[in-house]
Amino acid sequence: MLSTVVTANPPGVEVVGEGEHCTDPTRDLVTKSCPRPSRCIIARSEIAYESERQQKTVASLVQEFTIEPTKLKAIKDRFVIEMRKGLARQGETLAMVQTHILGRLDGSETGTYLTLDIGGTYLRVVLVELSQGSKMITRQKKYAIDPLLKVGEPKLLFDFMASCIGSFLLANDIAIPKECPLELGFTFSFPVLQTGINSGTLIDWTKGYSCHGMVGKDPAELLRQVLLSRGLSVNVSVLMNDTVGTLLSHAYLHPRTVVGLGLGTGSNAAYIERVDRIVKRDISIYGDDAEASSKEMVINIEFGAFDNERQVLPLTMYDNKVDRKSLMIAGMYLGEITRNVLLDLIDNRFLFQGQSSRKLDKPWEFLTEYMSVIEEDVTPNLENVRRVLEDNLALGRDEMQETNVGVDVKPEGIAVEASSQIATAELSPREPTTTLSDRQIVKLVVELVGQRSARLAAAALGAILEHTMGCTWARDEVESEEGVDIGVDGSLYGFYPGFESDLVCGLEELFAQEPRMSFLCKKDKVRLGRCLDGSSVGAALGALLATRQ
Numbered sequence: 001m002l003s004t005v006v007t008a009n010p011p012g013v014e015v016v017g018e019g020e021h022c023t024d025p026t027r028d029l030v031t032k033s034c035p036r037p038s039r040c041i042i043a044r045s046e047i048a049y050e051s052e053r054q055q056k057t058v059a060s061l062v063q064e065f066t067i068e069p070t071k072l073k074a075i076k077d078r079f080v081i082e083m084r085k086g087l088a089r090q091g092e093t094l095a096m097v098q099t100h101i102l103g104r105l106d107g108s109e110t111g112t113y114l115t116l117d118i119g120g121t122y123l124r125v126v127l128v129e130l131s132q133g134s135k136m137i138t139r140q141k142k143y144a145i146d147p148l149l150k151v152g153e154p155k156l157l158f159d160f161m162a163s164c165i166g167s168f169l170l171a172n173d174i175a176i177p178k179e180c181p182l183e184l185g186f187t188f189s190f191p192v193l194q195t196g197i198n199s200g201t202l203i204d205w206t207k208g209y210s211c212h213g214m215v216g217k218d219p220a221e222l223l224r225q226v227l228l229s230r231g232l233s234v235n236v237s238v239l240m241n242d243t244v245g246t247l248l249s250h251a252y253l254h255p256r257t258v259v260g261l262g263l264g265t266g267s268n269a270a271y272i273e274r275v276d277r278i279v280k281r282d283i284s285i286y287g288d289d290a291e292a293s294s295k296e297m298v299i300n301i302e303f304g305a306f307d308n309e310r311q312v313l314p315l316t317m318y319d320n321k322v323d324r325k326s327l328m329i330a331g332m333y334l335g336e337i338t339r340n341v342l343l344d345l346i347d348n349r350f351l352f353q354g355q356s357s358r359k360l361d362k363p364w365e366f367l368t369e370y371m372s373v374i375e376e377d378v379t380p381n382l383e384n385v386r387r388v389l390e391d392n393l394a395l396g397r398d399e400m401q402e403t404n405v406g407v408d409v410k411p412e413g414i415a416v417e418a419s420s421q422i423a424t425a426e427l428s429p430r431e432p433t434t435t436l437s438d439r440q441i442v443k444l445v446v447e448l449v450g451q452r453s454a455r456l457a458a459a460a461l462g463a464i465l466e467h468t469m470g471c472t473w474a475r476d477e478v479e480s481e482e483g484v485d486i487g488v489d490g491s492l493y494g495f496y497p498g499f500e501s502d503l504v505c506g507l508e509e510l511f512a513q514e515p516r517m518s519f520l521c522k523k524d525k526v527r528l529g530r531c532l533d534g535s536s537v538g539a540a541l542g543a544l545l546a547t548r549q
């Protein structure tokens, strides 16, 4: 369906300072069998089971975690229904948030904007200078968010945001006259019920945040207050979600972009909707159907809440342990779901001779990043799996001898050796303390959890495509020469081996044989492009659109 190309920054994009902007590999949605670049699925027949009971248990896990084609279609169909419900009424499971961002970008936009992007792991301040011809220069700095700020007083978290903006402006010698404030796009990647283009109320914290008393409050207003108290001449002109930012930033380079998809700590998507289809819209602002049919608005789906009623998702007991509300896609949960499966296998004495470790016993200690390392392992004895299990998680080892040697997973998803000195000393020949059978089963479990996530992402994206492209006007857009683009952000999509292939295979499975939708699978009609860390630039474009409206 899609072919991948990995490029550096697109032409005309200069990145100054820390961080990076959009890379732009694209894949076409075509009906070919898809390559599976770096995932190396373990041959089930090669697993050296130690008992029949163990084999049976693993087989039942395979069954539980596998989403068969008919189930995939049922999930996609349900998602389409939920999207329609969310567009009709407030308070449905899919919030289908109206962003009040209208119109599209064409790459001719210019100006200088500041953006503040707060996500699960980092806070990022970016100065974006846009010039003619889709060119941009960004200066940016990433700040790690202290875990305590995520669960404390909201005022402390927002003060931290303002202090980062203040120190960024100072470090970059940017003085802003009082009478001419710098426009700021605020990317706040949590479910927000937007009341206007630069206002809204927090529906619920996600991604491990729980600052008390914030639900129901306006994050943009809180930011304004702390900026004011620090005397910073910055105007919060747009409040938006990171997937909206992904959509806009991808659209700046690819004006045919219709969807922004986020697959990182959380999972979500935004897309362009025709305003007359937003039944719940305020008619006094957007007009009756005839008037609204000529307008387009970006909708933030907030799909993390999909199927909270549990009508269609095949939840397992391991998902329930982690988060009863999660969609089993988000990067934040995959490691923890895997950990729960492994612990269950250990408790039943099917792994590591029934011995866990202090590390594996601890919630959230099994990182989603480990899953990438495990998936990528093609060595005959699964040497990298062994290193994760024995060195990172101290399985099958005397924990008194625990060291920090192991696979050090950097946030960018590049697995590197820990300090080579210690590594050499520690990696001198040592008998493995896990068996090949242990490692094979762990790899299989990881594959099951990872592949399920990618297939569910396919069901969600498939639903969005069917909803938007299934109607004549949009179909014309796809079938036109240029086709349409989808921008995808997030480390899970960017770094998890085989995630992209599985997502694309899922889409093919949904549409290739479906007469009404198979046009999506024609060559070069729907292109998926990686837009890593695009949400900051997207917020600048949002600020620009806000000042235009």
Ligand code: ADP
Pocket (backbone or CB within 6 Å): 119, 120, 121, 122, 263, 264, 265, 266, 330, 331, 332, 333, 368, 369, 370, 371, 372, 411, 412, 413, 414, 489, 490, 491, 492, 495, 496
């Ligand atoms: P955010 O969602 O905060 O914008 P990212 O898109 O970088 O940030 O997503 C971070 C999440 O992605 C991590 O919490 C982790 O679950 C997942 N992740 C990061 N690196 C990898 C990797 N190498 N392999 C798999 N998942 C990863």
Ligand code: MG
Pocket (backbone or CB within 6 Å): 119, 242, 264, 489, 490, 533, 535
């Ligand atoms: Mg992000």
